[in-house]
Amino acid sequence: MGSLFRSEExxxxxxxxxxxxxxxxxxxxxxxxxxxxxDLNPNVSSFQRKFVGEIKRCExxxxxxxxxxxxxxxASIALPEAEVSPAAPQPRNVLEIMExxxxxxxxxxxxxxxxxxxxxxxxxxxxxxxxLRVTHSFVQRNSERESLGPQYEEFPCxxxxxxxxxxxxxxxxxxxxxISGLIPRMKVEAFxxxxxxxxxxxxxxxxxxxxxxxxxxxMDTVVFLISFWGDQIGQKVQKICECYHCHLxxxxxxxxxxxxxxESLATRIQDxxxxxxxxxxYLRQVLNKASESVxxxxxQVQKMKAIxxxxxxxxxxxxxxxxxxxxxxxxxxxxxxxxxxxxxxxxSGATVxxxxxxxxxxxxxxxxxxxxxxxxxxxxIVEAYGVGCYREVNPAPFTIITFPFLFAVxxxxxxxxxxxxxxxxxxxxxENNPRVKRSRNEIFRILFEGRYIILMMGIFSVYTGLIYNxxxxxxxxxxxxxxxxxxxxxxxxxxxxxxxxxxxxxLDPNVSGVFSGPYPLGIxxxxxxxxxxxxxxxxxxxxxxVILGVIHMTxxxxxxxxxxxxxxQRFGLYLLFLPELLFLLCLFGYLVFMVVYKWLAFSSRHxxxxxxxxxxxxxxxxxxxxxxxxxxxxQMGLQVFLLVVAFLSVPVLLLxxxxxxxxxxxxxxSLGAYRGYERVRRxxxxxxxxMRDNDTEDxxxxxxxxxxxxxxxxxxxxxxxxxxxxxxxxxxYCLGCISNTASYLRLWALSLAHGLVCNLFLFITPKxxxxxxxx
Amino acid sequence: MxxxxxxxxxxxxxxxxxxxxxxxxxxxLGIFFNVHSGVLIEDVPFTxxxxxxxxxxxxxxxxxxxxxxYNCYIAAAIYxxxxxxxxxxxxxxxxxxxxxx
Numbered sequence: 001m002g003s004l005f006r007s008e009e010x011x012x013x014x015x016x017x018x019x020x021x022x023x024x025x026x027x028x029x030x031x032x033x034x035x036x037x038x039d040l041n042p043n044v045s046s047f048q049r050k051f052v053g054e055i056k057r058c059e060x061x062x063x064x065x066x067x068x069x070x071x072x073x074x075a076s077i078a079l080p081e082a083e084v085s086p087a088a089p090q091p092r093n094v095l096e097i098m099e100x101x102x103x104x105x106x107x108x109x110x111x112x113x114x115x116x117x118x119x120x121x122x123x124x125x126x127x128x129x130x131x132l133r134v135t136h137s138f139v140q141r142n143s144e145r146e147s148l149g150p151q152y153e154e155f156p157c158x159x160x161x162x163x164x165x166x167x168x169x170x171x172x173x174x175x176x177x178x179i180s181g182l183i184p185r186m187k188v189e190a191f192x193x194x195x196x197x198x199x200x201x202x203x204x205x206x207x208x209x210x211x212x213x214x215x216x217x218x219m220d221t222v223v224f225l226i227s228f229w230g231d232q233i234g235q236k237v238q239k240i241c242e243c244y245h246c247h248l249x250x251x252x253x254x255x256x257x258x259x260x261x262x263e264s265l266a267t268r269i270q271d272x273x274x275x276x277x278x279x280x281x282y283l284r285q286v287l288n289k290a291s292e293s294v295x296x297x298x299x300q301v302q303k304m305k306a307i308x309x310x311x312x313x314x315x316x317x318x319x320x321x322x323x324x325x326x327x328x329x330x331x332x333x334x335x336x337x338x339x340x341x342x343x344x345x346x347x348s349g350a351t352v353x354x355x356x357x358x359x360x361x362x363x364x365x366x367x368x369x370x371x372x373x374x375x376x377x378x379x380x381i382v383e384a385y386g387v388g389c390y391r392e393v394n395p396a397p398f399t400i401i402t403f404p405f406l407f408a409v410x411x412x413x414x415x416x417x418x419x420x421x422x423x424x425x426x427x428x429x430x431e432n433n434p435r436v437k438r439s440r441n442e443i444f445r446i447l448f449e450g451r452y453i454i455l456m457m458g459i460f461s462v463y464t465g466l467i468y469n470x471x472x473x474x475x476x477x478x479x480x481x482x483x484x485x486x487x488x489x490x491x492x493x494x495x496x497x498x499x500x501x502x503x504x505x506x507l508d509p510n511v512s513g514v515f516s517g518p519y520p521l522g523i524x525x526x527x528x529x530x531x532x533x534x535x536x537x538x539x540x541x542x543x544x545x546v547i548l549g550v551i552h553m554t555x556x557x558x559x560x561x562x563x564x565x566x567x568x569q570r571f572g573l574y575l576l577f578l579p580e581l582l583f584l585l586c587l588f589g590y591l592v593f594m595v596v597y598k599w600l601a602f603s604s605r606h607x608x609x610x611x612x613x614x615x616x617x618x619x620x621x622x623x624x625x626x627x628x629x630x631x632x633x634x635q636m637g638l639q640v641f642l643l644v645v646a647f648l649s650v651p652v653l654l655l656x657x658x659x660x661x662x663x664x665x666x667x668x669x670s671l672g673a674y675r676g677y678e679r680v681r682r683x684x685x686x687x688x689x690x691m692r693d694n695d696t697e698d699x700x701x702x703x704x705x706x707x708x709x710x711x712x713x714x715x716x717x718x719x720x721x722x723x724x725x726x727x728x729x730x731x732x733y734c735l736g737c738i739s740n741t742a743s744y745l746r747l748w749a750l751s752l753a754h755g756l757v758c759n760l761f762l763f764i765t766p767k768x769x770x771x772x773x774x775x
Numbered sequence: 776m777x778x779x780x781x782x783x784x785x786x787x788x789x790x791x792x793x794x795x796x797x798x799x800x801x802x803x804l805g806i807f808f809n810v811h812s813g814v815l816i817e818d819v820p821f822t823x824x825x826x827x828x829x830x831x832x833x834x835x836x837x838x839x840x841x842x843x844x845y846n847c848y849i850a851a852a853i854y855x856x857x858x859x860x861x862x863x864x865x866x867x868x869x870x871x872x873x874x875x876x
Contacts, residue, residue, distance in 0.1 A: 472800075474814045474815070475814055477812065477813070477814070525813075525814065528814050529813065529814060529816070763817075763818070767817075767818065
């Protein structure tokens with residue numbers, strides 16, 4: 001059982017898997033999620049690996065499953081998601097699944113195609129019916145009048161006597177032809193114009209009422225009817241209609257034909273409706289049946305693909321009968337690993353068992369931290385800034401308290417804290433509700449993942465709300481205020497005259513009875529009604545922020561000691577930790593000391609004489625200050641001393657480690673104390689590698705000159721690297737100290753903003769609105 | 776009963792949330808006004824003469840406090856009514872959605 005304080009010990013192990021039972025063993029290992037596989041074939045491309053065929057098959061199945069899931073979702077069928085994930089299927093069962101999937105896909109595609117075709121037909125028939133109906137009404141109207149004069153537009157090219165015009169054309173033997181159809185409303189004008197220009201007025205276009213088609217592509221369409229004389233014009237008109245992508249329908253000559261066509265259309269539409277509804281029912285049935293197992297198959301295929309991907313990372317040994325895999329395994333879980341291998345071998349019925357062998361390694365193992373549902377949120381936040389090295393101290397367990405606490409210092413509101421805590425509790429109670437777990441809303445998912453963090457933040461906010469005495473931006477008077485206004489009157493400081501003459505009055509705590517002692521817990525509720533509330537609170541909160549900040553940063557620096565002790569770098573304690581601590585404490589620790597001293601040393605009687613800490617702090621750096629009254633005897637001397645110590649610690653931090661390592665390499669006196677390292681860092685920053693090089697150089701008598709040259713160059717490179725790293729670290733640390741201390745002032749800024757906005761939103765805005773209504 | 780439904784699902788949910796907040800906040804405010812808490816003095820509509828009238832015990836101010844408190848309780852009751860209405864609407868919406876399927 002690992003602890004959260006430090007990452008776990010991880011070792012490299014070699015697995016020897018029988019070819020027959022490799023699949024099952026890796027399936028077992030996958031279910032347990034114990035180990036990390038190393039890729040033993042890094043130079044092989046993914047198309048040349050051994051199990052590429054199986055992976056292709058898995059991907060094909062995934063494609064079909066994706067299509068099925070999309071169809072199921074489109075039909076809004078609920079997917080029953082099982083509680084327990086199914087295990088990966090055996091290779092021999094895969095063919096069955098594959099076959100079923102392919103069958104389902106073919107069926108679905110066919111049904112969808114048919115459905116689309118039927119719908120297209122339906123649209124056509126409905127349009128045709130409408131065209132017939134509309135033109136029928138027009139023709140009827142026309143035949144009542146017994147003239148074929150145009151209803152819509154006059155064409156000036158026609159003869160004046162339109163009646164004789166008709167008979168004259170008939171005498172010419174030209175036939176009156178009709179074309180009817182649908183055209184989008186937008187194109188009607190252009191269509192008309194083109195027709196008139198091309199046919200020189202020998203056609204009549206009648207565009208009738210609009211027809212809006214309900215459906216996926218609903219356009220405003222207009223029914224039109226073109227009447228023309230002669231065949232050639234007819235062909236021209238036909239071509240123009242095709243240009244404009246109109247839906248043309250044959251116009252029936254006589255009324256009986258029209259009625260027949262309409263009847264047949266009506267019956268056909270009826271049939272189509274029936275067929276369509278049956279098709280949809282069938283589709284739904286198919287999808288319902290598929291939805292039962294689709295989810296299981298999806299998970300199974302995913303697991304299978306992962307297993308083959310892992311198998312691709314293993315290498316075959318010489319006899320080609322056994323797979324070798326290299327894994328990083330936590331030392332504590334080696335027994336579980338053996339158990340999993342045994343289980344896998346037993347399941348596949350292999351005669352020769354697979355076994356595991358621990359091997360030594362020079363590479364840095366990966367960092368493993370086991371978290372549960374409570375700590376995983378905090379660990380994720382910490383890892384967003386970077387993952388620690390192997391066996392380094394993990395800052396996450398401390399974050400569990402400091403992160404919500406610092407949030408609460410900024411949020412500091414009892415009422416809102418309770419709302420936050422209640423929201424988090426609601427999420428916690430519905431933790432295992434599958435509907436909540438499967439929610440697809442991004443924002444809600446983020447909040448749900450951090451439900452424990454939010455709970456902690458809410459509880460801490462309740463506490464800081466009590467301290468700030470702020471509940472929805474109003475104070476609670478639980479214990480009775482320590483200030484008394486009556487005492488100002490009874491001591492004859494104020495009279496009714498004073499009240500009338502002055503707008504603002506200040507209570508004087510030096511008058512007896514006015515201030516009876518500090519409020520037991522938190523800030524006195526009278527401050528909520530005072531006009532100089534912010535003056536007081538700003539000073540208090542700013543100082544509190546700096547104090548919290550310096551404590552937090554010092555704690556962080558001290559955590560580094562555990563690393564130095566663990567990796568047995570005693571020089572780190574003296575050359576890195578001590579200068580860092582001295583720099584931080586001599587400057588900002590002294591500031592904190594001055595703040596606390598001023599709080600303790602000056603009471604309300606001497607409050608007029610209390611000096612400004614800021615002025616003193618600035619003068620400390622400028623090394624002036626004779627003009628100011630000192631806070632305490634010996635202040636000048638102490639400040640100069642602290643300043644000197646702080647400034648001296650910077651070069652020690654900068655040059656200490658590189659010089660020490662260089663001297664160590666040159667001198668080589670106390671090597672013995674540095675054996676037995678656990679950690680070896682991959683790559684160049686190696687104090688240890690330097691040690692070992694030293695060892696081999698002194699220990700081994702046979703070293704040819706070229707080897708020495710190479711080693712010397714490598715060592716020189718390492719020294720440069722150490723020096724540059726040291727410079728970067730020093731600059732970052734010193735600047736970081738100053739800038740981070742200042743940025744802790746956000747604790748003050750945000751709590752101020754929260755109070756003001758809350759007051760505005762909850763009390764001032766409603767009051768203003770109601771006053772505006774009254775006046 | 777043609778259709779008692781006049782708001783959609785989201786409006787109904789909004790109404791429920793705001794009603795719950797309104798009920799809790801106004802009920803608490805009413806309690807605090809009845810307890811004559813000093814912090815809420817700015818919200819009590821008193822005039823100059825009210826201050827002049829009372830010599831030793833501020834009875835007029837207390838009476839005003841109680842009045843504002845009762846106003847808050849009435850507002851809370853209205854919110855309860857609105858909350859119930861929204862809840863009914865939300866249930867009807869869910870019923871319709873189920874029937875449509």
